[in-house]
Amino acid sequence: MPSTEAWWRDAVIYQIYPRSFADANGDGMGDLPGITARLPQLRRLGVDAVWLSPFYPSPQHDAGYDVADYRGVDPRFGSLGDADKLITTAHELGLKIIVDLVPNHTSSDHVWFQAALRSAPGSPERERYIFRDGKGPDGSEPPNSWQSVFGGSAWQRLDDGQWYLHLFDVSQPDLNWDHPEVRAEFIDILRFWLDRGVDGFRVDVAHGLIKDAELTDWTSPATVLGGLEPVGPPPPMWDQEGVHEIYRQWRAVLDEYPGGRILVAEAWVQPEERLARYVRPDEMHQAFNFPYLEAPWKPAELRAIIDSSLAANATVGATTTWVLSNHDVVRHASRLGFPAGEPRKPGIGADDPQPDVALGLRRARAATLLMLGLPGSAYLYQGEELGLPEHTTLPDEVREDPAWERSGHAEKGRDGCRVPIPWEADAPSYGFGPSDASWLPQPSVWAEYALDRQADVPGSTYELYRSALATRREHALGSGSLDWADTGESALAFRNGGLLVVTNFGAEPVALPAGARVLLSSEPLDADGRVPLDVTVWALV
Structure with a gap:
């Protein structure tokens, strides 16, 4: 486990979407007691910390990102006492706890x-x-x-x-961050949760708090997910200079507390040099690398993003925070099942082109080993360790994402990646809870992905993740460095310490160096010991 106050620099952090992780009382909605009961499984998986999406009192017009009270727990999820028990239990298991903070807007019920x-x-x-x-x-x-x-x-x-x-739903009015009372309120909210023992905050829409003072017209869509152009000035509602003063104030508060409390930016900002400004030494500790998440499954594009990310963060002394999936994007086991280079999809429905499930999982396993081999920290999204795909045939009548209605049903939205995850193949709601209830319907294929079908099964996606996390820790890959190796244009290969990471994107198998000892492979090598298409290998050289 991380033992220093800079634990976050190489940590692997697991995102929990509370309503879809584990349901203790059988009402079909995940809750804090359910999460607490499942924490030992995350300890066994081998992650270092857990990030919880919002569990605060909320009318749930945007799945809890419309917060009515920042110092409470929504009764759907439990109580403050349940939150305290969760934090205590996590710490007893050696896990750190990061909670979501939503400062750009409140609920209209606030x-x-x-x-x-x-x-x-x-x-x-x-x-x-x-x-x-x-x-x-x-x-x-x-x-x-x-x-x-x-x-x-x-x-x-x-x-x-x-x-x-309201840059988001009509029920999410934007706060005026030029008002001193707003700033003082959130300082107090930070202290409230720090005093209860949380180890940090993931800051929602971190690039959106300050707006252009003139509210200058902007005719382009206000797309927050990958919507910023990599060149030119930022739009008047995103990435304004004033956000950095706020985070310097917050950092000073966190630095008063022991144990390395952290701030994590959800900032869809380009280019990488502008994103790196959020993780300067006196601001945040981490910022999700969304350009990496959105990169096509192509070696040249991935290498360019890896290089530019590492270089930009090095200028401010920060490590890079890699991520492939979260609660806002199509799961990468499905996203990678489409032809490489297709535009990002805002959800997938039954009437949309469907991904190649086998290809998506094969590439997802390879992408995960590639990511976990990189120096820095990494985030995992609940269920990806099971190889879970997107629920791509979710009935339209059950969709809850506000993007579905506000887009006039043009966007399927994010519900497909938020379906409750499976724990036990033959249990009610696949072990999500003690009853059949599930706030979003689970597809019948969930049984084959359930944890109890994969635990201790050699070659399963779950055991691949466990082995990767253990090997990553053993070889200190997170605190290592990257040196590219030459394997031709159809592959990516780099050394991180004594470990060679090879990902093959081409039809021709890639030979490993003579004497290489394979530690982990996302799929079996070919008969000649070479790396096949869409496979990543970790080997000692």
């Missing part, structure tokens, strides 16, 4: 916004949010042209004529 609705235009209560008068002779036009990430206008008009900004 007491601050309810007070704003009851107050007049220009009142102090409305100053905590971004209220503006409309355009046009009667103020009936939005204050500017900004669009919501979920589709439609980013402005909602009230009966008194004023408009408020």
Whole structure:
């Protein structure tokens, strides 16, 4: 286990989506007691820390990212006492706990916004949010042209004529981060959870808190997921210079606490040099590498992103944080089942082209070994250690992601990667809970992916992950360095310490150096001991 205060520099962190991980009471919704009971399995898997998506009181219009109370636990998930027990149990197991923080917006049910609705235009209560008068002779036009990430206008008009900004759902009004009361409130929220023992915060939409002071018109879609161009100035709602002052203030608070408490940026920012500014020594500790997540399954593109990421982070003394899947994107076991280079899909439905399941899993296993062989830290998304694909045939009538409705059903949304995961093949709800209830329906194929069908089974995806994490730790790959090796244009190969990592993207098998001792392979080598197509090998040389 990480033993220093810089534990995060090479840690492997496991993301839990609370409503879909484990259900203790059988109501079909995952909860904190369910998570606590399953923590020993994560200890056995070999991860270093756990990141929990939001579990705060919320009307759940955006699966908990619409927070009504930042200092509580939604009754659907349990109580503050359950949160305390989860943190204590994790620490007893040697796991660190990171919680989600959603500072860009609150729920419209938050007491601050309810007070704003009851107050007049220009009142102090409305100053905590971004209220503006409309355009046009009667103020009936939005204050500017900004669009919501979920589709439609980013402005909602009230009966008194004023408009408020919501870059996400209409139930998620954006906070005014130029207001000192907002800044003081979140400092207090940080301390509340730090005092309860959490080891850090993943900061939602970290690049969105500060808006251009003039609210300059911007006609392009406000896509937060991969929506920023790598050249030119950032859009007026994203990656504004003022966000860095906020994170310097937060870092000073975390540094008061022992044990290496961390801040993790969810910042869809390009190029890598701008993203690296979020992890300067006096700001955040980690920032997800989304360009790597979005990279096509092609060697030249992957190598370019790896090089630019390592170089940009090295200028600020930070390690790179690699990731392949999370709760906002199509799972990589399905994403990689499409032809390499296809645009990223905002969800997949039954009437959409379907991925090649076998190809997707083969590439996903290879991609995982490639990622875990890189120096730095890495995040895993619940279920990927089982090889779980996206639920690509989810019935439209059960979809809950606000992107589905706000896009006029043009985007299937993110529900397909959020389906409750399987633990036991023959149990109700595949062991998700004690009953058949499941807040999203699980596909029948979940049985073949269940943990009890894979644990202690040589060659299973679960055992591949376990072996990879143990080998990564044994050889200190996370704190190592990368030196490229020459294996031709159709493969990627690099040395990290004494370990050689080879991924073959071409039809011709790749020979390993003479005397290489294979430690791990995502699929069997060919009869001549060479690396086949879409396979990654770790070997001692």
